[in-house]
Amino acid sequence: MLRPPTPSGFDASRAAERAADPTGWRYPDAVRDAVHQVIAERRDIRRFRPDPVPANVLQRILEAAHRAPSVGLMQPWRLILVRDVATRMEVRRLTQRERLRQADRFDAQAGQFLDQKIEGVVEAPLGVVVCCDHGDPGVEILGRGTIPETDVYSTACAIENLWLAARAEGVGVGWVSFYRPADLRELLGIPARVEPLAYLCLGWPDERPVRPGLESAGWGARLPLADVVMEERWRDDDAAPLLDAARGPNRIAAIAARDRSDQLIKPAGSLGALEALIERWAAITGAAPPPALRAGVLVCAADHGHIIHGTSLFDRDVSTQVAAATARSESAAGVLARQGGHTLLVADVGLARPTPPGVRDLKVAAGTADFLAGPALSPGQVDAALQAGADLAAELADDGVGCLAVGEIGIGNTTTAAALLCALTGADPAAAVGRGTGVDAAGLQRKRAVVRDALERHGAGLHVREALAAVGGLELVALTGAVLEATHRRLPVLLDGYATAVAALAATRLDPAVAEGVLASHRSAEQGHRLALDELGLEPLLDLRLRLGEASGALLALPLIAAAGALHREMATFAEAGVSGPR
Numbered sequence: 001m002l003r004p005p006t007p008s009g010f011d012a013s014r015a016a017e018r019a020a021d022p023t024g025w026r027y028p029d030a031v032r033d034a035v036h037q038v039i040a041e042r043r044d045i046r047r048f049r050p051d052p053v054p055a056n057v058l059q060r061i062l063e064a065a066h067r068a069p070s071v072g073l074m075q076p077w078r079l080i081l082v083r084d085v086a087t088r089m090e091v092r093r094l095t096q097r098e099r100l101r102q103a104d105r106f107d108a109q110a111g112q113f114l115d116q117k118i119e120g121v122v123e124a125p126l127g128v129v130v131c132c133d134h135g136d137p138g139v140e141i142l143g144r145g146t147i148p149e150t151d152v153y154s155t156a157c158a159i160e161n162l163w164l165a166a167r168a169e170g171v172g173v174g175w176v177s178f179y180r181p182a183d184l185r186e187l188l189g190i191p192a193r194v195e196p197l198a199y200l201c202l203g204w205p206d207e208r209p210v211r212p213g214l215e216s217a218g219w220g221a222r223l224p225l226a227d228v229v230m231e232e233r234w235r236d237d238d239a240a241p242l243l244d245a246a247r248g249p250n251r252i253a254a255i256a257a258r259d260r261s262d263q264l265i266k267p268a269g270s271l272g273a274l275e276a277l278i279e280r281w282a283a284i285t286g287a288a289p290p291p292a293l294r295a296g297v298l299v300c301a302a303d304h305g306h307i308i309h310g311t312s313l314f315d316r317d318v319s320t321q322v323a324a325a326t327a328r329s330e331s332a333a334g335v336l337a338r339q340g341g342h343t344l345l346v347a348d349v350g351l352a353r354p355t356p357p358g359v360r361d362l363k364v365a366a367g368t369a370d371f372l373a374g375p376a377l378s379p380g381q382v383d384a385a386l387q388a389g390a391d392l393a394a395e396l397a398d399d400g401v402g403c404l405a406v407g408e409i410g411i412g413n414t415t416t417a418a419a420l421l422c423a424l425t426g427a428d429p430a431a432a433v434g435r436g437t438g439v440d441a442a443g444l445q446r447k448r449a450v451v452r453d454a455l456e457r458h459g460a461g462l463h464v465r466e467a468l469a470a471v472g473g474l475e476l477v478a479l480t481g482a483v484l485e486a487t488h489r490r491l492p493v494l495l496d497g498y499a500t501a502v503a504a505l506a507a508t509r510l511d512p513a514v515a516e517g518v519l520a521s522h523r524s525a526e527q528g529h530r531l532a533l534d535e536l537g538l539e540p541l542l543d544l545r546l547r548l549g550e551a552s553g554a555l556l557a558l559p560l561i562a563a564a565g566a567l568h569r570e571m572a573t574f575a576e577a578g579v580s581g582p583r
């Protein structure tokens with residue numbers, strides 16, 4: 001019998017085969033996992049090495065772009081490879097000019113971010129200008145009838161293909177979108193029917209970001225999948241409104257707060273950091289702080305196995321004694337909490353000695369194990385401490401407090417905080433280790449050596465939970481749990497000193513959305529605190545050279561926050577007071 005001719009690329013599978021094994025088209029697990037890994041670890045790169053990308057590597061990347069899907073197989077993408085440094089310098093000039101034109105629309109942090117991106121145009125040895133050729137509007141393209149923009153969408157698919165293929169090669173891609181298309185058109189002789197969609201910097205990366213840069217900077221966080229997926233039909237309560245994501249900052253409230261600030265009787269911005277504070281508070285809670293602000297003050301206490309190596313000036317008994325004194329309102333935090341009318345909860349999550357009277361007994365273990373001998377905590381102890389912290393934060397939130405102020409007591413915990421900060425960020429122990437309760441120069445050297453040894457013993461590249469188990473402390477882990485719980489409930493979290501900042505950093509690594517919900521009360525004299533706050537992207541309200549802990553700095557900042565709330569709510573506007581605005 002004569003068979004019809006088989007076209008090349010014909011599907012050789014048989015219906016019976018497909019029915020018997022509907023999943024037979026799948027790839028082996030390792031191949032599938034590799035695809036997902038490359039997708040998950042794609043990053044927008046800003047810093048590049050000057051070394052050239054070999055021609056065969058570039059060829060594979062460009063072929064991937066050209067294999068993109070396109071509506072009606074129109075293949076509208078056109079790629080201009082820009083190698084000439086003079087051209088790239090001119091592109092940088094054009095983008096920089098545009099950036100300066102719009103400078104006042106961005107704060108210092110955003111501005112710095114954009115500047116770095118623009119530098120990539122010159123740093124990266126290759127620019128790829130991805131254009132979309134709109135073609136002849138008279139020519140009918142299959143599938144394009146009602147949606148003419150499908151050519152742009154198809155070109156965007158080519159960009160993503162290129163990006164993923166580059167990532168798989170270890171080649172960095174940075175997308176610069178800060179130019180006027182007309183400028184690029186003129187510079188590169190691009191005809192009018194063709195649209196330059198993207199300038200991509202391409203080269204070996206001089207950074208290897210673990211997380212997206214904008215996430216690390218606290219600019220935003222990836223929404224949970226459930227916020228963007230709906231079942232069967234559009235539902236407003238299911239969908240995440242773009243400007244007011246359920247878990248992201250409430251930008252509408254923040255902008256409303258800024259608008260009001262600008263109308264109050266004062267030059268715009270003249271209340272400085274207090275205005276930024278109000279905006280952030282509004283982004284978290286939807287409103288400015290109340291003038292009578294009652295905080296829930298959570299002080300978690302625990303002990304640390306490594307103090308046998310001389311990492312603190314004090315003995316471990318002191319942690320329990322200070323926790324007891326705090327519960328009796330005799331320590332600094334005890335006095336400040338009582339004086340301010342706040343609700344204080346002192347919890348033993350890992351003290352070496354029995355839980356003293358007045359302190360909540362949630363002891364997970366009698367201190368951590370020595371992290372030079374093995375992991376400080378077991379995975380089960382990490383989970384228990386996270387849960388204990390979350391439960392405590394939930395209890396205070398249910399009590400109706402206006403924010404959660406977090407503090408800690410734990411002899412040796414500046415060493416633990418330093419080790420954890422280094423494990424989470426790759427920071428140098430020389431920068432992360434400080435004098436704690438006041439060790440001398442020899443003590444400082446000892447602490448640094450202990451942290452170095454611990455990091456060496458437990459290895460680099462630990463995931464957050466692994467890092468918490470390897471070198472963590474029970475009060476830090478409990479505070480991580482508390483920060484997660486409070487920020488999920490949109491209760492502002494006011495950090496205190498070094499250990500609380502590192503605990504919050506661990507929380508942001510478990511859930512990047514947390515970064516939006518925390519505030520820094522002060523910068524302590526402990527040297528690594530600055531590093532931790534920078535990593536969190538937080539500007540402290542106060543710098544009083546405190547280094548006490550217990551939530552004392554947070555408690556000192558609370559009256560200032562309440563005052564900022566009163567100013568915002570109670571000052572009159574220019575219009576109300578009949579004061580003339582700026583000329």
Ligand SMILES: O=C(O)c1ccc[n+]([C@@H]2O[C@H](COP(=O)([O-])O)[C@@H](O)[C@H]2O)c1
Nearest residue numbers: 312410412413414436437497498524549
């Ligand atoms: O808040 C800070 O930044 C801070 C800086 C230095 C020391 N501390 C407190 O002192 C203890 C830790 O110090 P150390 O020397 O024992 O590691 C612990 O109880 C902390 O509350 C706290």
Ligand SMILES: Cc1cc2nc[nH]c2cc1C
Nearest residue numbers: 314322409437548549550
């Ligand atoms: C006395 C004392 C009080 C503290 N409060 C918090 N950490 C502390 C450490 C010491 C040593």
